[in-house]
Amino acid sequence: MNIDDLHLFVRIARLRSISSAARDLGFTPAGASARLAALERKLGARLLHRTTRQATLTEDGLAFLPHAEQVVLAAECARAALGREQAAPRGTLRVAAPASFARMHIVPGLPDFCGHYPDLALDFRISDSIVDLVEGAFDVAVRYAELSDSTFVARRLAPDQRVLVASPEYIERRGRPNTPDDLADHACLVVGTLDLWTFRGMGGELIERRITPHLRINDGAAVRDAACAGLGIALMATWCAADELRSGALVPALPEYTLVSTQTLWALYPSSRELAPKVRVFIDWLTERFGQQPYWDRGLDKFLGSS
Known part of the structure; x- marks a missing residue:
């Protein structure tokens, strides 16, 4: 056969x-x-x-x-x-990934990946909706949360740290909140359904607040841009807002409190006794690209505190 x-x-x-x-x-x-x-x-x-x-x-x-x-x-x-296939996997690799993250941190590196594996074609589905990996015939997916489904294997790629931010213009106009309770008096911008914000106080206590959004958008980059435009306070992933924090376009909105995030970036792929070479080289490339401390978090320690 x-x-x-x-x-x-x-x-x-x-x-x-x-x-x-x-x-x-x-x-x-x-x-x-x-x-x-x-x-x-x-x-x-x-x-x-x-x-x-x-x-x-x-x-x-x-x-x-x-x-x-x-x-x-x-x-x-x-x-x-035999060594040859590992160096040059062939065929088509189907990948699912969150839209904003893929545009900012995967697609810009693809010339490097494709240069190493010129015989491997890539078929990407970038969407912030959770896609069915089996139904969509995907070989690997990048996601913010590990699946409990035992038919898939999850490999950790990077932490997904969060920070509360606003533009300097918004802080000057509306003032800076002093506690999480003060957020009720501010315009808050929410990414998708992430309206339960968890903080660690100065004494180490955990504080949860359900946010009533002034603006809700199902795209992290769009919420970041709205915050830069002075529309309100946003809970942002550092991978999305790192450049704006470094440039001063966004500043911490509640610096005495640390955001607690349970999110992690994972690569998911179907479980099997052996990992297909094309999947292995892609996940290895992602892991090497992001590193132990993701490049987007370098130099942001003063904004993140310790969680």
């Missing part, structure tokens, strides 16, 4: 499209259909229901898929053991 045919079947099953899988693997749609038909003849079973819009697994296809996936992964790992 041809490994390439199994790889094609697995890709079609994940993407639910013969033409998309063919494009990923360098086949023509007609060629992919012919190879799939030949595989079904060898097996004596129909693996997929085909329509003009999509391909879905038959009952036999559902039973065959996990075994095909294991064979394909084993073949990739066997090539990696």
Whole structure:
């Protein structure tokens, strides 16, 4: 049984499209259909229901898929053991990542990554909505929270530290709050649903406040820009607001209190006995790029305190 045919079947099953899988693997749609038909003849079973819009697994296809996936992964790992595949993984890597984070901290580094792995094509889905990794056929996802789903493995990439900020113009106009309770008298800007803000007081006590937002936007960069424009006080991730803090476009709004964040940046990928080479090199690259202390947090100690 041809490994390439199994790889094609697995890709079609994940993407639910013969033409998309063919494009990923360098086949023509007609060629992919012919190879799939030949595989079904060898097996004596129909693996997929085909329509003009999509391909879905038959009952036999559902039973065959996990075994095909294991064979394909084993073949990739066997090539990696020779050293060549690890240096130059091939195929298409499908990645899901938060929109603002990807634009600011992943996409700018892609020329470096692609320069090391010119035979690896990238297919990115950047969105602040949580996507289904299996449904979307993603190989790896960058997320702010670790999943409890045991079918995925989470690898820590970087801390996701938070700081309360406002523009100097807003502080001059409205004054600086002295305690978390004072936020009720201020215009607060909220990213998505993150309206429960947790602080550590000067005595080490934890203080939680549910914020009624003056402005809510489901995009961190847009909230940062609104804060820079003087619209209010915002809870921001340092990866999003580091440059503005360094330049003075944003200043700490409640400096005596430290924001407590339970967020961490993780890379998630399907669990298996072996990690596909293309996934491994991408996650290793992210880990090296961000480092033990992410580059965006360097020099921000005076803004962060200790949490």
